[in-house]
Amino acid sequence: MFFKLLTILFFNLLMKSSSETLNFTYNGFPQRSDISIQGIATVTPNGLLRLTNTTVQQTGHAFYDKSIRFKNSPNGRVSSFSTTFVFAIHPRIPRLSGHGIAFVIAPNTRLPYAAPSQYMGLFNITSNGNYTNHVFAIELDTIRSTEFNDINDNHVGIDINSLTSVKSSVAGWWDKEGQFNNLTLIGSKPMQVWIDYNGPTHTINVMMAPLNEEKPKKPLVAIVRDLSSVILQDMFVGFSSATGSVSAEHYVLGWSFAINRREAPPLDLSKLPKLLPPFHPTRISYFCKFGIPSISIVLIFSSIVLVCFIARRRRMFAEELDDWETALGKNRLRFKDLYYATRGFKEKDLLGSGGFGRVYKGVMLETNLEIAVKKVSHDSRQGLKEFVSEIVSIGRMSHPNLVPLLGYCRRRGELLLVYEYMPNGSLDKYLYNTPEVTLNWKQRSKVILDVASGLFYLHEDWEQVVIHRDVKASNVLLDGELNGRLGDFGLARSYDHGADPQTTNVVGTLGYLAPEHTRTGRATTATDVFAFGAFLLEVVCGRRPIEIQHESDEVFLLLDWVFGLWNRGNILDAVDPNMGSEYNQKEVEMILKVGLLCSHSDPRARPSMRQVLNYLRGDAKLSDLSPLDLSRNGVMFGVQDGFSELRKLYASSVSKRFTSGSSIADSLLSGGR
Numbered sequence: 001m002f003f004k005l006l007t008i009l010f011f012n013l014l015m016k017s018s019s020e021t022l023n024f025t026y027n028g029f030p031q032r033s034d035i036s037i038q039g040i041a042t043v044t045p046n047g048l049l050r051l052t053n054t055t056v057q058q059t060g061h062a063f064y065d066k067s068i069r070f071k072n073s074p075n076g077r078v079s080s081f082s083t084t085f086v087f088a089i090h091p092r093i094p095r096l097s098g099h100g101i102a103f104v105i106a107p108n109t110r111l112p113y114a115a116p117s118q119y120m121g122l123f124n125i126t127s128n129g130n131y132t133n134h135v136f137a138i139e140l141d142t143i144r145s146t147e148f149n150d151i152n153d154n155h156v157g158i159d160i161n162s163l164t165s166v167k168s169s170v171a172g173w174w175d176k177e178g179q180f181n182n183l184t185l186i187g188s189k190p191m192q193v194w195i196d197y198n199g200p201t202h203t204i205n206v207m208m209a210p211l212n213e214e215k216p217k218k219p220l221v222a223i224v225r226d227l228s229s230v231i232l233q234d235m236f237v238g239f240s241s242a243t244g245s246v247s248a249e250h251y252v253l254g255w256s257f258a259i260n261r262r263e264a265p266p267l268d269l270s271k272l273p274k275l276l277p278p279f280h281p282t283r284i285s286y287f288c289k290f291g292i293p294s295i296s297i298v299l300i301f302s303s304i305v306l307v308c309f310i311a312r313r314r315r316m317f318a319e320e321l322d323d324w325e326t327a328l329g330k331n332r333l334r335f336k337d338l339y340y341a342t343r344g345f346k347e348k349d350l351l352g353s354g355g356f357g358r359v360y361k362g363v364m365l366e367t368n369l370e371i372a373v374k375k376v377s378h379d380s381r382q383g384l385k386e387f388v389s390e391i392v393s394i395g396r397m398s399h400p401n402l403v404p405l406l407g408y409c410r411r412r413g414e415l416l417l418v419y420e421y422m423p424n425g426s427l428d429k430y431l432y433n434t435p436e437v438t439l440n441w442k443q444r445s446k447v448i449l450d451v452a453s454g455l456f457y458l459h460e461d462w463e464q465v466v467i468h469r470d471v472k473a474s475n476v477l478l479d480g481e482l483n484g485r486l487g488d489f490g491l492a493r494s495y496d497h498g499a500d501p502q503t504t505n506v507v508g509t510l511g512y513l514a515p516e517h518t519r520t521g522r523a524t525t526a527t528d529v530f531a532f533g534a535f536l537l538e539v540v541c542g543r544r545p546i547e548i549q550h551e552s553d554e555v556f557l558l559l560d561w562v563f564g565l566w567n568r569g570n571i572l573d574a575v576d577p578n579m580g581s582e583y584n585q586k587e588v589e590m591i592l593k594v595g596l597l598c599s600h601s602d603p604r605a606r607p608s609m610r611q612v613l614n615y616l617r618g619d620a621k622l623s624d625l626s627p628l629d630l631s632r633n634g635v636m637f638g639v640q641d642g643f644s645e646l647r648k649l650y651a652s653s654v655s656k657r658f659t660s661g662s663s664i665a666d667s668l669l670s671g672g673r
């Protein structure tokens, strides 16, 4: 016990003695120093501490990164301290700048909630004036904020927990003759400031002077104030600065600080870094002689260029906006923003192109959000309103397994749909033609479950029944965590629960179209389930639903093949060899069977997405089907029948979608994209 006490005593003594001798001096700031920097503050290569650059509405902080012991006990008296620094404020527009520099003593080096602009990076609207801030500051303020009773736009003030100064004065200094001289804080000229606190007498003195002048005898601002309720035992010292809507570069060139001393160590002014050339304004006469005439010529010339530029931009960024669209509100995005986001729809940023248009990658400038922009051409105005309203209503859907639609934009003959960007692209590129990267079983079964959840949401969980109409691997996108997300609702048409589906023409992709869909042209949730079945098979087998062997012109139907293997009792031979051998055979078999069941030619025999989800999650057991059950009831499993239907179908409605001059076989092989 006694020993412990002794250690504590010794430790305290050590702390005390270390605090007594603490002082530091920076004649310019080395790149790696004990200065901790936040916000837009930096140390420039030539050793200037630049608190802000000309970015507006920002804060910059720089603190000595070790805490300083201001009191020997938590409730004790604040020790004397002294500091001096040289600063300069370089405005972008002469004599106009925001918002000044403050020397700060604060409980931490971050001031995380502090606001820019008139709050000078010290406080925010709620914390300003609160005694729990424990912030002591000397402000060199260059803007008059009437809410803080500022005297003018060029003053020095003592701030205690608030931007309403306890006392302030016009910036200036008392020279040796006892004359007061004004100083302009914004002037790109370095000036020196001294701040002294006398612990026993509680006197705070603030002095300033132009560079190379001695420390004035008479303070500019002085008060007597016991700081023991403001300053905690351990605090940090540093600088804060902020820009508002007008900005300036705020610099500190040199700084020294000492605790328990009357005077901070003197700065060696000859060693201070130099402010860079643009700080010296050009002389007026020279400016008048050559500047004004050349500027006028440049001005006239540039206004002509500007007018041409504006006219061109008007044309370039022209959009179409009808009255009915204003009701759709915020889903409408500006073409200009999309143009800049995609860097002008460069070929380099093309993510893909398919039957519906080209998809570009982009980054929204303001939010840095990555987007995918789909450009769909539309020729007629007919049905446009319905189409756009529908897309917007779909945009309100939110589900983790759907690709979020962020908005749209419309120009002449062109509709742009903006989706969140999915970094891992579409699923098909992980499946076919010996891909470079492939997915293992765990990843594939996760994607299958994701897509099933997404489709279930469309069918049953949203306020309307939404039929996707184009479920396939190339419409499944993978996000950053390889979650599957259903995309491309461009085709989906929603209809209210209970109402009869009104459809006119067949859309979709060969190999995923249910037989009754091609016959009647009616899309239902059951036709989506059919496509989902084809999707299941393609994910497990790594093959497209329909492949045409180029040499023999023979058609390979995945469905028939898997069914045949099952019939022969070796369904697991269908599994994609690229998937590796690490998978649960029971699970794979179950999914293949669900795939076959979904592909049943009789829509009534297909499960609903709710049932599918139950099977996949293992909540319901797939009853013991035998191949016989399916073939007895379903007659879809005949190669020639299937293909002749598809050929007819291709010839009629789907042909519109294959705009390039590709052959039937190519189109079939490309899966309709």
Ligand SMILES: *[C@@H]1O[C@H](CO)[C@@H](O)[C@H](O)[C@H]1NC(C)=O
Residues within 6 Å of the ligand: 039, 040, 041, 042, 053, 054, 055
């Ligand atoms: C100001 O500094 C920040 C952070 O270092 C930087 O992001 C920004 O581009 C700078 N602004 C200007 C105008 O240099």
Ligand SMILES: *[C@@H]1O[C@H](CO)[C@@H](O)[C@H](O)[C@H]1NC(C)=O
Residues within 6 Å of the ligand: 113, 114, 124, 125, 126, 127
């Ligand atoms: C203001 O700062 C305080 C802490 O100092 C923080 O709790 C609060 O959320 C901030 N308020 C705003 C509006 O940023």
Ligand SMILES: *[C@@H]1O[C@H](CO)[C@@H](O)[C@H](O)[C@H]1NC(C)=O
Residues within 6 Å of the ligand: 126, 130, 131, 132
């Ligand atoms: C001062 O700040 C503290 C802590 O942030 C808060 O609990 C208190 O309500 C504030 N007081 C006033 C008067 O705003």
Ligand SMILES: *[C@@H]1O[C@H](CO)[C@@H](O)[C@H](O)[C@H]1NC(C)=O
Residues within 6 Å of the ligand: 152, 170, 181, 182
């Ligand atoms: C100093 O500035 C104050 C306020 O801006 C002004 O009233 C005064 O005339 C100035 N004095 C000199 C000597 O320029």
Ligand SMILES: *[C@@H]1O[C@H](CO)[C@@H](O)[C@H](O)[C@H]1NC(C)=O
Residues within 6 Å of the ligand: 021, 022, 023, 024, 258, 261, 264, 265
């Ligand atoms: C600063 O501290 C050092 C020890 O760290 C000491 O030798 C020196 O005298 C101090 N200087 C001043 C001006 O206090």
